[in-house]
Amino acid sequence: xxxxxxxxxxxxxxxxxxxxxxxxxxxxxxxxxxxxxxxxxxxxxxxxxxxxxxxxxxxxxxxxxxxxxxxxxxxxxxxxxxxxxxxxxxxxxxxxxxxxxxxxxxxxxxxxxxxxxxxxxxxxxxxxxxxxxxxxxxxxxxxxxxxxxxxxxxxxxxxxxxxxxxxxxxxxxxxxxxxxxxxxxxxxxxxxxxxxxxxxxxxxxxxxxxxxxxxxxxxxxxxxxxxxxxxxxxxxxxxxxxxxxxxxxxxxxxxxxxxxxxxxxxxxxxxxxxxxxxxxxxxxxxxxxxxxxxxxxxx
Amino acid sequence: xxxxxxxxxxxxxxxxxxxxxxxxxxxxxxxxxxxxxxxxxxxxxxxxxxxxxxxxxxxxxxxxxxxxxxxxxxxxxxxxxxxxxxxxxxxxxxxxxxxxxxxxxxxxxxxxxxxxxxxxxxxxxxxxxxxxxxxxxxxxxxxxxxxxxxxxxxxxxxxxxxxxxxxxxxxxxxxxxxxxx
Amino acid sequence: xxxxxxxxxxxxxxxxxxxxxxxxxxxxxxxxxxxxxxxxxxxxxxxxxxxxxxxxxxxxxxxxxxxxxxxxxxxxxxxxxxxxxxxxxxxxxxxxxxxxxxxxxxxxxxxxxxxxxxxxxxxxxxxxxxxxxxxxxxxxxxxxxxxxxxxxxxxxxxxxxxxxxxxxxxxxxxxxxxxxxxxxxxxxxxxxxxxxxxxxxxxxxxxxxxxxxxxxxxxxxxxxxxxxxxxxxxxxxxxxxxxxxxxxxxxxxxxxxxxxxxxxxxxxxxxxxxxxxxxxxxxxxxxxxxxxxxxxxxxxxxxxxxxxxxxxxxxxxxxxxxxxxxxxxxxxxxxxxxxxxxxxxxxxxxxxxxxxxxxxxxxxxxxxxxxxxxxxxxxxxxxxxxxxxxxxxxx
Ligand SMILES: Cc1ncc(C[n+]2csc(CCOP(=O)(O)OP(=O)(O)O)c2C)c(N)n1
Ligand code: SF4
Ligand SMILES: [Mg+2]
Numbered sequence: 001x002x003x004x005x006x007x008x009x010x011x012x013x014x015x016x017x018x019x020x021x022x023x024x025x026x027x028x029x030x031x032x033x034x035x036x037x038x039x040x041x042x043x044x045x046x047x048x049x050x051x052x053x054x055x056x057x058x059x060x061x062x063x064x065x066x067x068x069x070x071x072x073x074x075x076x077x078x079x080x081x082x083x084x085x086x087x088x089x090x091x092x093x094x095x096x097x098x099x100x101x102x103x104x105x106x107x108x109x110x111x112x113x114x115x116x117x118x119x120x121x122x123x124x125x126x127x128x129x130x131x132x133x134x135x136x137x138x139x140x141x142x143x144x145x146x147x148x149x150x151x152x153x154x155x156x157x158x159x160x161x162x163x164x165x166x167x168x169x170x171x172x173x174x175x176x177x178x179x180x181x182x183x184x185x186x187x188x189x190x191x192x193x194x195x196x197x198x199x200x201x202x203x204x205x206x207x208x209x210x211x212x213x214x215x216x217x218x219x220x221x222x223x224x225x226x227x228x229x230x231x232x233x234x235x236x237x238x239x240x241x242x243x244x245x246x247x248x249x250x251x252x253x254x255x256x257x258x259x260x261x262x263x264x265x266x267x268x269x270x271x272x273x274x275x276x277x278x279x280x281x282x283x284x285x286x287x288x289x290x291x292x293x294x295x296x297x298x299x
Numbered sequence: 300x301x302x303x304x305x306x307x308x309x310x311x312x313x314x315x316x317x318x319x320x321x322x323x324x325x326x327x328x329x330x331x332x333x334x335x336x337x338x339x340x341x342x343x344x345x346x347x348x349x350x351x352x353x354x355x356x357x358x359x360x361x362x363x364x365x366x367x368x369x370x371x372x373x374x375x376x377x378x379x380x381x382x383x384x385x386x387x388x389x390x391x392x393x394x395x396x397x398x399x400x401x402x403x404x405x406x407x408x409x410x411x412x413x414x415x416x417x418x419x420x421x422x423x424x425x426x427x428x429x430x431x432x433x434x435x436x437x438x439x440x441x442x443x444x445x446x447x448x449x450x451x452x453x454x455x456x457x458x459x460x461x462x463x464x465x466x467x468x469x470x471x472x473x474x475x476x477x478x479x480x
Numbered sequence: 481x482x483x484x485x486x487x488x489x490x491x492x493x494x495x496x497x498x499x500x501x502x503x504x505x506x507x508x509x510x511x512x513x514x515x516x517x518x519x520x521x522x523x524x525x526x527x528x529x530x531x532x533x534x535x536x537x538x539x540x541x542x543x544x545x546x547x548x549x550x551x552x553x554x555x556x557x558x559x560x561x562x563x564x565x566x567x568x569x570x571x572x573x574x575x576x577x578x579x580x581x582x583x584x585x586x587x588x589x590x591x592x593x594x595x596x597x598x599x600x601x602x603x604x605x606x607x608x609x610x611x612x613x614x615x616x617x618x619x620x621x622x623x624x625x626x627x628x629x630x631x632x633x634x635x636x637x638x639x640x641x642x643x644x645x646x647x648x649x650x651x652x653x654x655x656x657x658x659x660x661x662x663x664x665x666x667x668x669x670x671x672x673x674x675x676x677x678x679x680x681x682x683x684x685x686x687x688x689x690x691x692x693x694x695x696x697x698x699x700x701x702x703x704x705x706x707x708x709x710x711x712x713x714x715x716x717x718x719x720x721x722x723x724x725x726x727x728x729x730x731x732x733x734x735x736x737x738x739x740x741x742x743x744x745x746x747x748x749x750x751x752x753x754x755x756x757x758x759x760x761x762x763x764x765x766x767x768x769x770x771x772x773x774x775x776x777x778x779x780x781x782x783x784x785x786x787x788x789x790x791x792x793x794x795x796x797x798x799x800x801x802x803x804x805x806x807x808x809x810x811x812x813x814x815x816x817x818x819x820x821x822x823x824x825x826x827x828x829x830x831x832x833x834x835x836x837x838x839x840x841x842x843x844x845x846x847x848x849x850x851x852x853x854x855x856x857x858x859x860x861x862x863x864x865x866x867x868x869x870x871x872x873x874x875x
Contacts, residue, residue: 019342045563045595050339055594068592069563070538105537106507137508137517138535149517150508150535154524214310214342318656322485325658331485332657337511337598337650337837356658358754360651361841 003093005195006036009061016059018051021220023210023227024126025051026184028097031124031208034194035093037062040083042076044098044107045069047133047212048126070106072098073114076121089120093198096123100141101131104167111167115174115203122197122204125167128212136215140165143235144287145280146267148215153270158280163287171205172241178202179241183209185227186238189250193240209236217266229261234288237295252297258285300353301445302363305435306383307372310342312432316370317348319436319454324352326450332357345381352445368443369393370435372418377405384408394438394478396431414442416478425470426463437471441478448475481726483660488620488652489514491659492559492585492645495627497522498667499583502554502674505534505545509564510597511649512587516559539564543571543582550580551688553676555631558582561649562589565603569610575642576611576704578688581634581674582642585627588750588801589649590836598837599649600801601750604778605810611704613643613711614778616749620659623647625728628667629718635674639711641704646778648751650837662726670725708780715777733782735774736789738764742771744852745790747815748799749775752840756799759845770849775811783818790819794856795827797848801834808832808865827855830865844869 011032018025024047032039041064043049049066052059067075076096083089096114098107103125114121130148131137138151142160147153151160172179178200182190190208197204211227213220230236231250235258238250259281262268271277292298303320307313314335321333335348349363365386374397377383383393389410396418397404406413416438418431426433433455440451448471455467486494492515496504504523506516523533532549536542539560546556560568565586575582586604590596604614613633617623623645630643647653678686692700712733719730738760739745746756753774760772773789773796775782790796800809807813812830819825831848834840847868855861 017341017344022341049595051341054339066595070567108537131508134508134510134513135517137513140537149513150520152517152521152524154521154526156526157524318485318487321656325485330658332655333485334650334655337654339597358758359842360655360751360754361839364841 003036003038003195003198005034005191007033009033009037011035011037011039011061012052013059013061015057016052017054018047019213019220021213021223022047022051023184023212023223024048024099024128026187026223027126027190027208027210028052030184030187030190031095031097031194032062034191035095035198038091039093039095040079041065042067042072042079042094042096044072044102045133046099046102047128048097048099050133069102071110072096072102072107073111073121073123076123077114077117077119080119080121094121095198096121098123098125099132100125100127100129101139104140104165108167108170111171112174115171115176115205119203120201122194122206124194125205125207126210127207128210128215129164130212130215132212132215141167145271145284147270148267158276159270168205168207172244174203175244176203176205177243178204180206181209181236181238182206183227183231183236183238184211185209185224185231186250189238215267218264222264226261226264229256229264232256233258233261234292234297235261235284237291237297239295246295249295249297251299252292255292255298258288300351300357301368302366303350303352303368303370304363304366305348305350305370305372306376306381307346307348307432308376309340309344309346311372312430313346313348313372316372316432316436317350319433319451319458320350320439320446321352322454322457323436323440323446323450324350326453327446329354330356336362345376345379367391368439368445370439371395372431372435374399374404384411387411392443394435394442396435414478416474418474421470421473421477425466425473427466433467434470434474437474438478441475448472481660481662481666483658485656486620486659486661487514487654487656488623488647489654490518491620491624491661492627492647493518493522494661495624496557497528498662498664499557499628499631499671500529500555501531501557503532503534503546503549503556504558505536505542505549505556506558506560507536507539507542507564509539509561511589511599511653512559512561512564512585514653515585515587539567540571543568543575546582547571547575547578547580550575550582551578551680553674553679555635555674556582557584559585559587561587562591562603565607566591569607572607572610572612577700579640580642581631581640583627583630583634584642584644585623586644586646587649587653588646596836597649599651600835600837601646602802604644604646605802608779608810611641612779613641613715614646615643615715615776616646616778617652618751618753618774620652620655620657621728623652624659624661625722625726625730628662628671629722629730632671632718633711633714636714637675637677639707639714640677641707641711646750651751660728666725670722712777712780712782731774731776732785733777733780734785734789735776737772737774739771739773739789741769743769743794744849744856745771745773745793745796746799746845746848746852747773747775747796749778749811750801752799752801752834755840755842756845759842759849762842763846763849768849768853770853778811781814781818786815786818787822790826791824793826795829795852797829797831797852799831799833799848803832803835812865827859827861829855829861832865832867833869838869
């Protein structure tokens, strides 16, 4: 029984408490159109969990559980196993949704175990590139050069000193049937990938780039624009990997310099102040160019 | 002990206002305490923050239920159903940021003084953004005399640097004068 | 020394900076975040000297990094709370068992589910058996003072146990109040550089973490227990030394207030004591013979001090912001067990209150005092445990 894209399905009720312009909220709404209503959600602690479940309300129109921050993949694995044991798995999509912190950092072990064991679970990481729920601290997925409250720019610091850990590649290293990246800047692509994934048996992983208004510090009307700039500069590569092989990429038609993306967000503002920042921007440009080459983003 | 409650929305700097007021009171030789209603609200949600001011060290640690003064940073909270007068002591005062006159803000209460100040206009003029938390403190100092204008300015000067310091001080001064009429 | 209005978390960060840790490792979690954010700012501005600030991927690693750092002789600091402390649980026992004097701040918070970011003590109470010293602060000033003392107590070679300074989440961490921050010079004089005890060192190779077989494991517990008894004296001594240097009385393992001619007392820990002191003053003016007992050191537990303090009292009310599910409040159990062996025993009643951030206003304290006075008058405990602010209408 294949799950169909259901554009009329509003799996996320309005009235939730996300900031205006929240990329993660857009992502969740689109994801549920891709899964359809026969879906059980396991959700990690994080912004999505908090803004969708203000007691006594719950914004989810599908069965939903939030357990902890680090165990979402394992809870999803348990849901899948339980359904199987009860003979009820057929026709039900088990979907885990967690942030970058809940995935790249504290939940990585749990994710790896779930992928390796081959559970029929779709794991979606919404990547807003920091711990937003707790007030914008760095994660391993925070990009190089960005300020957060625990990677502040200062007299001896340029902001985040480390390079973004790319979880999609780590997931792919588990030789699973489907890995994809997507962005809230391209809604149809995201919906289609989610739908494709839930119709594949076995573990699947999708990483969705999801701008955060206060965390990235930009005007709330610019979420989609910024999401697209990330793609158009090469900083956010969009691709599908099936059984370890790249099977599709979103090509960049006209490459934009990274400055355009960085300038649009106050989290990079310090880079435009001095020579030190200029060097960091050059490094970031190199990262974008590396992506373009590695994933074949330009013809 | 005097207790102050500040109503605003997430992102408007109500907690900072409560803190700066505590710093100003300390500058004036008082003991002070400031804290928000601890919550998980995102931007735009109604929030509250409190300040306590006393001549002796402050021990009590629960929320402020019967304030002497109330500041309302965002007048849309009133039609939205937030009871900004809740628990206000008889003879207490509420200061609302609005272009309207006191009798037009939709608050009815006996034995309570209602003052209004167009802090948004003043903030836009000096700071260039509708961030009214510091401006409201100027109005608060002018209206209540609980803290001195000098101390509010000192608190701002400790907090901000350069240009931001200048524009905030200018906004505070104008609000102080404006509310004193 | 400088008095200023500071957020509790920022005050703690200042204190930590003054203690010159060599390694800080922590993972963000509300309401601890402001502490490590402020320390991150210090670090980014080069104000922490050579300190390594390790931003780990989980609390389990945070405490493990502190362990590794401490093993080579570094002064190590962490901060956490609630879910984070729970995830650290395994490492907490390990750090104590390996006798490493790590210091951490616990910004006390309730445990999930339901998820709750607000303040009670369930997190630290649930770690009480781990071999960590636990000191509970009443306000930001004590948070600062206890932090500085914690390093000194923990690192003493006759102690060598990790120490946790428990500060109520939000109520202390997010409240701005007047705090006196000591000078670097004074702290340096009070707390010299850590003198490592048998560090990992190629010049003198020794092993840590050997298997503890049935022949020796019990003895390791005994030794920690014995050291906990020694720590009682150490905590008091270090407090006295601190008072001499910085002029602020630090109390003993417990502190008492208006207890001399009291007939009943209210006993608790942490920030709610501040409100309780206010109520005691007010009730005294009304002629009510009530006093207060503060437990500052929860582990080691001040058994003898409590026995002595309650002499002559008719009844005491023990207020717990935690519950050992299936039994009763942990502090209540501890107080009762402390009194069991003593001759003169007042009546004791337990109160579970202020869980998960429920406000604890004066009215609640008055309710409890009224109740315990009734117990004293009637000469018997009607009901052992009361939940004074329970909302029965939503059960
Ligand atoms: C064991 C544990 N440690 C820390 C936390 C605190 N915490 C809750 S959500 C969160 C950050 C979530 O970040 P991310 O996964 O990126 O999601 P976002 O909030 O950005 O949507 C943290 C640190 C926790 N709940 N549990
Ligand atoms: S903080 Fe960021 S991720 Fe969280 S609700 Fe707001 S916009 Fe969304
Ligand atoms: Mg995130």
